[in-house]
Amino acid sequence: MKKILISRRLPDPVLEAANARFDVTLRDDTSPMTPVEMVKALGEFDGILPTLGDMFTSDVFASAPNPRAKILANFGVGYNHIDLVAAKEAGLVVTNTPGAVTDATADIALTLMLMSARRAAEGERLVRSGTWQGWHPTQMLGLHMSGKILGVIGMGRIGKAIAKRAHFGFGMDVIFYNRSHVADTEVPAGQLDRVSDVMAAADIVVVAVPGSPATHHLIDAQALGMMQPHAHLINISRGDVVDEAALISALKSNQIGGAGLDVYEHEPQVPDALRALDNVTLLPHLGTAALEVRTDMGHMAVGNLVDFFDGKPSRNEI
Numbered sequence: 103m104k105k106i107l108i109s110r111r112l113p114d115p116v117l118e119a120a121n122a123r124f125d126v127t128l129r130d131d132t133s134p135m136t137p138v139e140m141v142k143a144l145g146e147f148d149g150i151l152p153t154l155g156d157m158f159t160s161d162v163f164a165s166a167p168n169p170r171a172k173i174l175a176n177f178g179v180g181y182n183h184i185d186l187v188a189a190k191e192a193g194l195v196v197t198n199t200p201g202a203v204t205d206a207t208a209d210i211a212l213t214l215m216l217m218s219a220r221r222a223a224e225g226e227r228l229v230r231s232g233t234w235q236g237w238h239p240t241q242m243l244g245l246h247m248s249g250k251i252l253g254v255i256g257m258g259r260i261g262k263a264i265a266k267r268a269h270f271g272f273g274m275d276v277i278f279y280n281r282s283h284v285a286d287t288e289v290p291a292g293q294l295d296r297v298s299d300v301m302a303a304a305d306i307v308v309v310a311v312p313g314s315p316a317t318h319h320l321i322d323a324q325a326l327g328m329m330q331p332h333a334h335l336i337n338i339s340r341g342d343v344v345d346e347a348a349l350i351s352a353l354k355s356n357q358i359g360g361a362g363l364d365v366y367e368h369e370p371q372v373p374d375a376l377r378a379l380d381n382v383t384l385l386p387h388l389g390t391a392a393l394e395v396r397t398d399m400g401h402m403a404v405g406n407l408v409d410f411f412d413g414k415p416s417r418n419e420i
Contacts, residue, residue: 115401123407141162150175151407154387210388219244251304252306254308279299304329304330323348341368
């Protein structure tokens with residue numbers, strides 16, 4: 103029976119499925135693995151089921167020559183915490199869990215869009231503070247989202263799901279940027295040639311690209327400078343896709359209308375300057391935080407392990 107390490111506790115049905123098929127060691131700790139733990143795991147286990155924050159860098163692989171492990175079955179669609187080149191040079195297959203996260207992440211994007219546009223987090227803080235003095239006609243006026251222009255940066259599975267919700271649910275017109283041509287957007291949508299074109303035209307911009315060296319700081323000071331003063335930026339992708347310092351500057355100066363973030367550049371550290379601002383909504387990486395979704399993700403990751411060790415093509419190899 104193959105030895106598998108699961109780096110963080112997963113829903114019970116997933117652990118039961120894994121234990122039925124493998125000799126499982128559960129790392130019962132909610133913090134990311136340390137480099138020492140990762141090097142040790144590569145030498146002691148046949149496969150590893152890591153997740154966000156388990157930084158399998160080139161240095162980790164260099165410290166574990168001729169690893170026993172042959173697969174990293176990542177729990178999550180994002181894999182910017184794994185150096186794919188170094189993993190493959192070390193002889194490991196890397197898989198992820200696309201599809202299972204799509205709807206839940208799109209739902210969080212819409213949640214942040216509404217919260218940011220309608221100042222919901224700010225209003226909730228006002229009520230909790232005990233200083234709310236009652237309704238009046240000009241209290242906390244926000245942006246009416248229905249009928250506005252949505253700009254999507256990255257029209258993959260999640261981007262399409264967001265666009266569908268915004269168009270059919272709120273009557274929003276959709277424009278988007280994608281590195282390659284998108285033939286089927288599933289809703290009426292216009293593909294623009296540059297990120298800056300989308301930033302300039304949209305009332306709300308949602309960032310939905312995968313985290314990778316190619317997308318690091320894709321949304322920088324120049325891109326933010328293209329946005330309209332009333333526009334809102336939403337990030338549900340990876341924290342380092344947005345230049346956090348540039349975003350803080352844009353929010354402090356009211357260069358943009360607001361922002362909604364589910365991810366952060368140096369997660370879980372969130373800068374004091376960001377937390378102090380009222381014109382940003384901050385969520386603790388809730389994108390896939392629904393029990394049935396996390397269970398589906400776990401079953402997919404375990405399924406990737408089963409396929410690999412059964413000699414079948416890995417369904418979700420990256």
